[in-house]
Amino acid sequence: MARHTGMLYLCFMFCLLSSSYAADTTKPAQRIISLLPSLTETVCALGACNRLVGVDRYSNWPESIAQLPRMGGGIDPNIESIVALKPDLVLMAGSARGGERLKSLGLTVLTLEPKNYADIQIALGVVGKALGVPAKDSDRVWRDINAQVEEISKSVPQYAKAQRVYFEVSPVPFGAGDGSFIGETLQRLGARNILPASMGIFPQVSPEFVVRAQPDIIMVGDSNLSEMQARPGWTNLSAMRTGRVCTFTPKESDVLVRPGPRMVEAARLMSQCLVEKSAAQAKQNP
Amino acid sequence: MNLNKSNHWLFALTMLLLVVIGIGIGVSVGSSGLESLQNAWHDDVAWQIIWQIRLPRTLGAFAAGALLGLAGALAQGLFRNPLADPYLLGSASGATLGVALALAFYGGNQFAPDAFVRVGLTGAAFAGALLAVVLTLLLAKGVQHTMRLLLAGVIVGVVMGAMASLIALMRPDVLQNMQGFLLGSTAFIGWPACLVMVYVLLPCLCLAWFFGFAMDALSLGESTALSLGVPLRAMRIVIVLLVTLATGAAVAQTGLIAFVGLAAPHLVRSIVSVKSGSLALLSALMGGLLLLVADILARSLIAPQELPVGVLTAVLGGSYLLWLMYRNQNQGALK
Numbered sequence: 001m002a003r004h005t006g007m008l009y010l011c012f013m014f015c016l017l018s019s020s021y022a023a024d025t026t027k028p029a030q031r032i033i034s035l036l037p038s039l040t041e042t043v044c045a046l047g048a049c050n051r052l053v054g055v056d057r058y059s060n061w062p063e064s065i066a067q068l069p070r071m072g073g074g075i076d077p078n079i080e081s082i083v084a085l086k087p088d089l090v091l092m093a094g095s096a097r098g099g100e101r102l103k104s105l106g107l108t109v110l111t112l113e114p115k116n117y118a119d120i121q122i123a124l125g126v127v128g129k130a131l132g133v134p135a136k137d138s139d140r141v142w143r144d145i146n147a148q149v150e151e152i153s154k155s156v157p158q159y160a161k162a163q164r165v166y167f168e169v170s171p172v173p174f175g176a177g178d179g180s181f182i183g184e185t186l187q188r189l190g191a192r193n194i195l196p197a198s199m200g201i202f203p204q205v206s207p208e209f210v211v212r213a214q215p216d217i218i219m220v221g222d223s224n225l226s227e228m229q230a231r232p233g234w235t236n237l238s239a240m241r242t243g244r245v246c247t248f249t250p251k252e253s254d255v256l257v258r259p260g261p262r263m264v265e266a267a268r269l270m271s272q273c274l275v276e277k278s279a280a281q282a283k284q285n286p
Numbered sequence: 287m288n289l290n291k292s293n294h295w296l297f298a299l300t301m302l303l304l305v306v307i308g309i310g311i312g313v314s315v316g317s318s319g320l321e322s323l324q325n326a327w328h329d330d331v332a333w334q335i336i337w338q339i340r341l342p343r344t345l346g347a348f349a350a351g352a353l354l355g356l357a358g359a360l361a362q363g364l365f366r367n368p369l370a371d372p373y374l375l376g377s378a379s380g381a382t383l384g385v386a387l388a389l390a391f392y393g394g395n396q397f398a399p400d401a402f403v404r405v406g407l408t409g410a411a412f413a414g415a416l417l418a419v420v421l422t423l424l425l426a427k428g429v430q431h432t433m434r435l436l437l438a439g440v441i442v443g444v445v446m447g448a449m450a451s452l453i454a455l456m457r458p459d460v461l462q463n464m465q466g467f468l469l470g471s472t473a474f475i476g477w478p479a480c481l482v483m484v485y486v487l488l489p490c491l492c493l494a495w496f497f498g499f500a501m502d503a504l505s506l507g508e509s510t511a512l513s514l515g516v517p518l519r520a521m522r523i524v525i526v527l528l529v530t531l532a533t534g535a536a537v538a539q540t541g542l543i544a545f546v547g548l549a550a551p552h553l554v555r556s557i558v559s560v561k562s563g564s565l566a567l568l569s570a571l572m573g574g575l576l577l578l579v580a581d582i583l584a585r586s587l588i589a590p591q592e593l594p595v596g597v598l599t600a601v602l603g604g605s606y607l608l609w610l611m612y613r614n615q616n617q618g619a620l621k
Binding site (some may be wrong): 017057070073074075076077078079080081083084085095096097098101104105106174200201203204 | 317318323331332334338339340355418455458460462463466469471473474476585591592594609
């Protein structure tokens, strides 16, 4: 009986995995549609940018994809445009809509939504496999990313370490928790995130929580700053008063919030912020 | 423009003709335009676009609109209030809560078996809508008191809506999908979804037609209806069930689509004066036509991109109702 149960379980797991990774067994994808900017960037980092035939409306890097047709976004992927392009692989976020519909129309759909470093490594491997990129090459891309982030974190001087940081992702406000890839980069740079992993990956933060936590440094997109200053009590945050707020342009924000190959650039932006603002602090309180 | 009684057949035929034309246009427009129609016979992908995407979507939009139009006419008859909406019994918020729960339960889980995903959202929306209506009925202690039913529906709607928002806030990863549901869309209707709606629509239409006489009696007032021997209680239960079934089926497949249920009966009444049974059928036809047109506009206005059809119906339906109110005010009388 136990053996039968075991066999059943194995069959079940096999069906489950084979349905999730159906793309693995087919030949390398030649016509790819990516509906998530970070996956678009991943495809390009794996050297298959020229195999992309369509992208979502938010994908904007690298510049070579600027001319590609747009297929809508995560909420409203345009099913008809996607089918019309005859893709042999559609990459999209698990939380996006329309994945089931595309599968029922016979397309190969791979859903990936990296949230942390481990996910990003898996995404590189899975996408690499679907593209027919040898495992050693996709591993190398990952090792390069990792090594460069490591190098940047070593270059952060001691006085810029142990800063308590609040990273705001969107103005609801949602912050980047310790368990997110942004939180992990901050950790590697020696910063301390005021949002512990227990609060979730990108938790919604009560404005009061941040006032209480009094972060040393705030990182935020420049379009959110004015709204942030209007929150009750926030103008009195010491980071606000002493100008230890790093604002990022929309282009920089794209780099920071996309879990893909540009994480190295993101780590550099964050480390620059840490160094610059800590130096200012050191000058103020010698 | 009030047509006399003998002309409402003419009206129905005109609408049917418009629906057929609408379906024709629906099959011809989309991101790849007429090209797909021209190539349909010798290009597999073009054929797939016509047969598996545009046709079920167009027919599905019609069926969803018809369900909402029918539910709207029935709700307005039941509440004897021209502002009644098929979502009034709390079904919309119930469906939203169902979807939020389903998303929070398996949201982001790449290993959720496909069948579960497929049944999951639709089933959850439908179960949520049903649960909300049952709660409303319990709160209102049955269907006898229309006012109480209305109030209970509003309360259940607000509470369940708030719970859905709470789930969405706790699980930001389901926010995007929830937002999609709230906007309403006909873009993801395939043959199975389309057929489900048609299967629900047909018996609902028959029952609505059959119970038309009772609705007519009710429009004269409850005591008159009772004195005419109308089984009010049984009739109310059937109508509430029909409204729930029709709304639930439509909402589960398309998300929340605003104003079609409210506007369709108004439009019909402003053109012809008919009895309740015919009003329900004509409202279904009108609702279907409205959503069909909205769907065509949604995919052609900014082609090759698309607008969510729910946004479009809210803007169009809202403007229409505002105009109606403005006109009535100017005439010095509220209809």
